[in-house]
Structure formats: C-alpha cells, structure tokens
Amino acid sequence: MAERPRILRLKDVAEHAGVSIATASRSLSGASGVSETLAERVREVARQLGYTANPHARSLAAGTSRSVGLVVHEIGDPYFTEIASGALRVGAREGLMVQICHTGRDPRQQLAQVRTLVASRVGAIVIAGSGFVDARLQVAVKAELQAYRAAGGRVAVIGRHHLGVDAVLPENAAGGRAIAEHVLAQGHRRLAVVTGSRALTTIADRIGGVAAAFGAAGLDFATVPQVEAEFTRAGGKVAAQTILAQHPDVTAVLALNDDMAIGILSVFRSHGIAVPGRISVAGFDDVAVAQDLAPSLTTVRLPMSEMGALALELALKEPSARPRRRVIGHGLVVRDSTAPPPAAVASERP
Amino acid sequence: MAERPRILRLKDVAEHAGVSIATASRSLSGASGVSETLAERVREVARQLGYTANPHARSLAAGTSRSVGLVVHEIGDPYFTEIASGALRVGAREGLMVQICHTGRDPRQQLAQVRTLVASRVGAIVIAGSGFVDARLQVAVKAELQAYRAAGGRVAVIGRHHLGVDAVLPENAAGGRAIAEHVLAQGHRRLAVVTGSRALTTIADRIGGVAAAFGAAGLDFATVPQVEAEFTRAGGKVAAQTILAQHPDVTAVLALNDDMAIGILSVFRSHGIAVPGRISVAGFDDVAVAQDLAPSLTTVRLPMSEMGALALELALKEPSARPRRRVIGHGLVVRDSTAPPPAAVASERP
C-alpha cells in the first residue's frame, strides 16, 4: 500500500541527515554554530528531498517573516503595476516575498490591509497608494503603524501622507505646474482639468501645481472647469463626454493621470475630434504605453518603477531618528498630443 | 513610563472579554459552539482593541490558510494583470488573500514559487502562466503538485499544461486560426508572424492555429517568416526592426500577443510606415488599451479577467475524480489596424 505522501517537515530532513532538528534548522537558515561541512550535508539532503520550510512556522517562531507588504490602490492601474514591479525587483534581490494588497482607494480597506500585514508580521510595509488630504481618514492607520514600528516593523510610503514615516515624494505639484505651463505657453487659454478624487493628496498636489502655473501667468484658475471622475481610463471616458457636452470650446484638456488621458483620447477619436488639431490632451505619469499611443501622449514623467524600488529600500534600511524624505524629480515629456490651439476662427461654436 | 506597545494576541482579547481563549477563537473564526450573544461581545471587544489574528499562527494550527497562490509569468504584462484582477475579485469575495508570484517565464522559478506556496499551505494554487511544450520541464512541478493535492491542496491552471489538473483552456489555436483567416480573407499573402518563445504551449498553439488557416487556404505556412523575440512590447519593437530589415515586402504582421503588436505599431509609426495602409498589424488577447490605440488594434479577444476568476473558482471547488476542463471561447475583434493589402504596384521594393 502506497504511503500517503505528505508535506515534508524539518524533522524529515533532520532524520535523513542524521542530525537533530536544531542543527538542521541552523544549517538551513544559515545561522552560525554548525560546522560548514555538516551544514552543507544537511542542505544537500534538503535539496534532494525538495524540502521548503513552512514560512508560517518560521515566522511564528522567529517573530518576523521573510516577506514584506505592498499596499496599492489598484493593481490594474499601470501606475501601480510599475511601482510594484520596482518593489518586486528589490524584493527578489533581497530574497523577500512581496505581498501585494489593494485598497480600491477606500480608507477602510487600507486600514484592513495594513492590519492584516501587521498581524502577519511582515518585515516591512510600503504604502504605495496616495495619502488622503483629510488626515482624519488615516488616524487609525497611523496608530496601527505606530504600534507596528514600536514593535520593530519598518514602514515607507510613496506620496504625501500624514503618517510620519520615511517617504518617497514624487514632484506632483511641480509636475502639475510644468504641464500647465507647457500648454499655457502654447497659447491655450480655454482649458479643462480632468481629475480623480480630490480627497487624495496626489491629485490635490497636481491640481495645486496647475493652479500655480495659472497664477504665475496672471490667469484666474477659478474659471477653469474641473471635471472629476474615477481615476481610470473609464473615468477619462466619462469626463471626456462631460467636457464635450458642457465645455465644447476648450482647446486643451489636462488629465491628471495617463490612464484618464487614454480614455479621453479614445472618446475624442470616436467623435472625430482631432488631437491636437482641435483639442490638445496631456496626461501625467508617463506610463509605458504613453509613447505608443497615437498621437503619442504629452505627459509628466515619473519614474514609477524606481519609486517602488526606492520605497522598499528605504523601508528595509535601519530606521532613522526622523523620517527620511526622498524627493523624486519629474520630467516634462512633450509628444504629439499637444500643440498650439487652432486659430480663433476655428474654434467658433457651431 | 509608557508601556511598550505590543501586537495584540488572542489571549488579550479573551482576557478583556472575560472568556477563555478557545471561546474567543471560536467567536472570531465564526465557528459554531458559542452563543451568539457571547460571540458578538467578543467580536466587539476585538474590534475595540483593533485586534487582527496572526495568520501564521492560524494556518500553522489549522494546517491550512485563508490564502491562495497565483503564479504568473510577469506581473507587468497586461495579460496577467487582467487575469490577476479576476482572481483577486474572487479572492476578495471569498475572503481570501491572493499571493501573487511571478516566474519570469523560467521553469526553475516556477518550481521555486510552487514550492513556496505549497510550503506555506495555501488553500489553492492557480498557475496562470502558460505551460511548456516540453513536458519534462515540468516534471518536478508536477510531482510537487501531486504531493500537494494528495495532502488536500487544490490546483487549477490556465492554458495547456502537462499537469493533470483542472484547467481553464483559452482557444489559442482557434483564435490563431481566426486571426490568420481574417488577414488571408483580406487578400494578404506575404505575412510575417511575430512570436515569443515557442517553448510555451500558449504560443505553440497560436502558431498552430495560424498554420491551420494557411493549410485550409491551400497555402504553405513553411514559407511564412516567423520572428521570435521576447513576448513583450520591447520584443515587439525588436521584431519590427527585424521584419523591416529582412522581410520588407510583407503586407501583414501577425503578433501573437497585443503587447508585441503595440511595440510593432510604435516602430512602424516612427518609420512612417502606414498601418494598415502599407502593412496591417494584428494582435492577440485584446488587452484594455487595444481599442484605444490608433490605429485601434485588430485582435483576438480572450476574457482574461473571467479566466482568472474562473480558474480560482475551479480551484476552490471540491476536487473531482477527473480533471475538469473549461474551454474559453475567443472572439475575433476587427478594428482599424488591418485592411486589404495595398495594390500590387504599391508594394514594389525600392
């Protein structure tokens, strides 16, 4: 009768190698206190057997795990996909498992995810999703993270949060200003800004940058229509329809992320609206496809992958007395989707 | 002196609620055997305290965890991103944590990831990455999964593997045939096929379908140039350069995934080559951006998100005596990137 196969335990390896389970443990975890020859023999046995340690038992016993948490708003969003790939790269390099959690931009979900991560004793937590403008939305998360850090956990965030931890700070405001100055310099005066929820610091900062450009140019930003929708391609499509219906005379649309810009381009194309002939469109982030669209997208470049990598590296470093800040420069990438507005006569209402 | 904050344990909750730790455990895990009033009181205490159970301890004790594993080749690849989003949706619905692992299309990595997942006693494993044509590359994985299943684990795969488990099977061959028939019907006779590694069943099947279309049309597929590169946008760009250099007279390019097609379109655009005016380009998968490109991409639609959801659902079901198979239909999506070839005179070599 065939033996019911079972998942190997450290004990099995120890027995096969003829050593105690303590020695086996030390050999496999690379701890000192075992002669190198013995350790290598044990490792060879483990390899032969195809043994992999149970990470749960391991982290229960050790009180810490070889994994880190990455909290994003939306995995399908290319912004987060690229951040995740950077973090994953660092994780792989350090032999860490990266547990990706998503919140759907819901503060309650964020708290739940952070709690799960804390409870599972991950070695570090990187919060990649934007912070919320209203600090009160994150008090619970902040408390949770403080306890976690007090217990030895490490935390880093990407973007402006009210969390008092190491942060990777993309130049959202400066980028917003740069893209707005670009279209303003091209002569556009009737713009629309397409945004996601203003409750997020990322979006608030980008809007602030756009407003600053208007102020610097002596223009009144208050007159610029702001269309808010989901911060996704689908949201961009909805916003484009709104603009067409309510602000048909705009000559440039500033979308606060590339995903929305892609949705806007799509709607404009299906309506036969020439970009940039009749309306210019700009994005933000410079996701990979931005350069492959037609027209290719003028946008603000943020090195997402490096941001993800840097955030995890910060989190893995020894904690410092005061929170570290790493400002990430932006780059204006002018492509084909923006151009000077059509001559005044061309923009008459029908 | 401030008490050093510590992470809460079940014992803390039990003490606060004035019950035994067993009762607390039962209350929180929703097990029967506790009066509803008491259970609710315990839950309320846990909520007040902000307690979250340590999943490691939980799965070590229970021998199974509330998490499942998803093995993909590449997270940055939109094909897998969409599959993951489907699986994540099901996971969230079932209260499961989805651990995403990536292999970079390396069979050794795949084995390592599966081992980690097995060792951590995930409740189910979904292998979303394509299988390998050479069954020997997966014997180790197969053995690992058999032991896992014998120990009660559940497995499902997406695509053709040699693993003998429940499978979600996209119609890769039929899709390849459909897209090839489409361009053939448009009158194209000088085609090129752009592929990723033929060691993958997904790619081999798609090529097989294309070959079948040629056979059915009485044409010789052996004369069609096949350009192999990385199965990514960057690979597509490389392939496009190759085609331009070595097969300048082709009138249609069949890329075996959309990501490559996007890279090809990008190179053609920068070379001023009209699509579909001079060369038609088709993709495969119908990723979200395919419709937003210009020209919008003719492709074969596969419902990736549903495939991911379905695969996890299969894995979560009670095991059946023989492997289940769920064939996923494809759809030909004709958009703007394909059209009849230019008149013969227009395709003369320079």
Next chain:
DNA sequence: GTGAAAGCGCTAACAC
C-alpha cells in the same frame, strides 16, 4: 559544535 526543550499564537479535539 550539537542536542533537548521551551515557546511563537492559534485551532481543534476533548472534557466538563
């Protein structure tokens, strides 16, 4: 340098 044994925080028999 190696082994024995005490937990890590929880679940699941098993008693009451």
Next chain:
DNA sequence: GTGTTAGCGCTTTCAC
C-alpha cells in the same frame, strides 16, 4: 456552551 490542553513546524535559548 465553555474551558483545558495538545499540538501545528519552526527558531532559539540553554545545557552539554
């Protein structure tokens, strides 16, 4: 219904 207790598989003192 509720409490007691023996592990789950591992790491880590502590002896030897």
